[in-house]
Amino acid sequence: MNDGSHGIESIEQPGSTISELLAAGEVAGAAVELNRLSPAAQAKVIADLTPEDAAELVAQVVDISAVEILDQLPTSFAASILGEVVSDHRADLIAELPSKTAQSILEQMDDVEAEDTIALLSYASDTAGGLMVKEYLKFDVNQTVRSVVEDLQENSERYRKMDVQYSFVCESGRLVGVLPLRDLLLSPRQSTLEDVMIKKPLSVVDSTSIQDLESVFENHSFVGVPVVNESGDLLGVVNRLAVESARSQRDRSDYLKSQGIVGGEEVRSLPLWDRSRRRLSWLSVNILLNIVAASVIAVYQDTLQSVIALAVFLPIISDMSGCSGNQAVAVSMRELSLKLIKPTEFLRVWLKEISVGLVNGVALGLLIAAAAMLWKGDALLGFVVGTALCVNTMIAVSFGGMVPLVLKRLGVDPAIASGPLLTTLTDMCGFFLVLGLASMLMV
């Protein structure tokens, strides 16, 4: 908090180059510029920086770019950049690198860093082990407050960098207490840590899931929570920020997936083929589902030929049912992620959805019936399309509300699969309702 000299207004100066921005301390501005370059050009810029500056920048670009950059640098330079990155992020980046590159980068790191990184790599990214950092303050239970204060004073530069709020107290490796730094202020210097520490502190084991970590941080106002193994040895610290940002990353990626960007984040600086392939994999599944749904129309070709006006309403009913269903999907996804519903509560969700579906179905059905009658003056046409849309809206919200729950129980990612599955089902039902009703009543 010691650089009031440059205001935040100057972050975006047109024409500033990345090195000028860095020299002015505008890391975020430099990262914005860097993010606009292709990975090869990014690596070239990074290669000319000091490891410290490079690390600051790498921490700012999206992970997928950071990995590409590191992959293209000489491994010794990549190792010194990663030496400046906080341990959990370091492990995340190494996990994404091709294994040969990762191996030779690890060999060039200093031993403690490499060891910490390998330890972190062994955890799934959505567990306490995968989210924790190895940078923390640890003291022995028999040390005095005075010796801790002296240690803090001697190593204050290093600790400042680590941004730690607590020190942890161990007895032969096992976590036995915690001491907020400010409590040191209030304690007599000759006491031992055992006398002043908070005993039996809350801790989580390394396998704790991110959902449980979210509950811990919702329930307590701690900045960080210590992570231990089964026998209680201190392994690291999970910070609130890491959990928050993992959650926000998940929310963002759910949105991307729901819109058909699957298989990793897309930024437009990636090569064309990567971007095409990712989008196409999802589109090609979708087109097959679409053909399946449209085959219902093929079955009723004759009906359609004799009442050609129905062709105008098929895309409307398909699209509107998709919209209603997606609203229900969105509410279910959100309630699942905020844990307002359990994946087993089919009946509750269905009852809540079918009532909304009835109200909205009647409203939309009347609207479309009115439109049909205004256009063709044909009451029967209005009745057919209105009834079809009304019933299909109820079907769509029922499916939409429950599809994410079913997928979640089956272990399939609801953000990817809900949309296409829902659309196929509602399209088939919608086409069948319109054309089936028409073949009974109008032909």
Next chain:
Amino acid sequence: MNDGSHGIESIEQPGSTISELLAAGEVAGAAVELNRLSPAAQAKVIADLTPEDAAELVAQVVDISAVEILDQLPTSFAASILGEVVSDHRADLIAELPSKTAQSILEQMDDVEAEDTIALLSYASDTAGGLMVKEYLKFDVNQTVRSVVEDLQENSERYRKMDVQYSFVCESGRLVGVLPLRDLLLSPRQSTLEDVMIKKPLSVVDSTSIQDLESVFENHSFVGVPVVNESGDLLGVVNRLAVESARSQRDRSDYLKSQGIVGGEEVRSLPLWDRSRRRLSWLSVNILLNIVAASVIAVYQDTLQSVIALAVFLPIISDMSGCSGNQAVAVSMRELSLKLIKPTEFLRVWLKEISVGLVNGVALGLLIAAAAMLWKGDALLGFVVGTALCVNTMIAVSFGGMVPLVLKRLGVDPAIASGPLLTTLTDMCGFFLVLGLASMLMV
């Protein structure tokens, strides 16, 4: 960090009542149960709690429920609950209450709290003023370290609750320095704050936007940043967490809006009519747009009647173009929110999109042409639908990539409007391409 006694495993005990869960300290578990009740039932439960317990719970439920609960409680009790809630959240809740209720709650609060709240209410929620808290430590520049340490010792309980990491140093109200609490540890007791503080600290003015705050926190590792007015008087502190959570709320709400949940968050415990109305407002705009798009089909009725097989392909082309376009929308939304593109870079976005659109359009076009030929053995039919889908995919990604940028420049929320606008445009173009081509080549 002093309650290791109950593990996180016990958070969800079936059958536990809210008060049992609260008694066991399981606030998050109690909040989950509370969130499942209707607002009226929630208010009944809350009314039986102490203000402290009630405040803990209210902080955990979604804001829309918290407001409903407060609205139904006696205003004096609502005032004492809000007295326990941190100032920025307090102001957010009061802002959402009906103004008469808000007024009488404010009258029953203690004077300082009411004054702080009214000050916070005057800010837009996405500015530093709207995100800051009024709970911070402030000392005078002429105080000694000893007097500060003594004050901390005397009021340690209150400060612990406030979860403050810095103390701010003022000279007749103006912010002149900052002192991390841990630096107090390392400073001689007889020094004045002027001697030991970090001078000219980074601060933001109260009108700073949330985007600029995000840059500040990306650029610096601070836990919080002081907020001042134009003349430099200290007004409050914006915490990193408040900015992070505002961002994550925005991401979540963008997802909901993109799926057609507009006009506030929906939870299924809200009354049926509220939920219906919110969803319907968006659906009814959408159905009108759909009718406009489908009118293109009506124009080409005769063509369609003579080549009825085309009717099968209309919904496929409409849906697939919508999918391709939505992928481009999602990438633009994300790049806008991560500031990887500026809302003025139409040409760059278009060039990046049209190339992906060409590749994917050719691939999808060939697929649908093959399907048409397999089904009808009609090469001309295959050519017409394949060409239409290919060209319309390029149109869809061009629109999709640019619509969020255009809406952003026009000041319209891209999360709400992008989807419907895109679908209408791509549907019209798609129907026109298929039927126009067919009327030229096939009839």
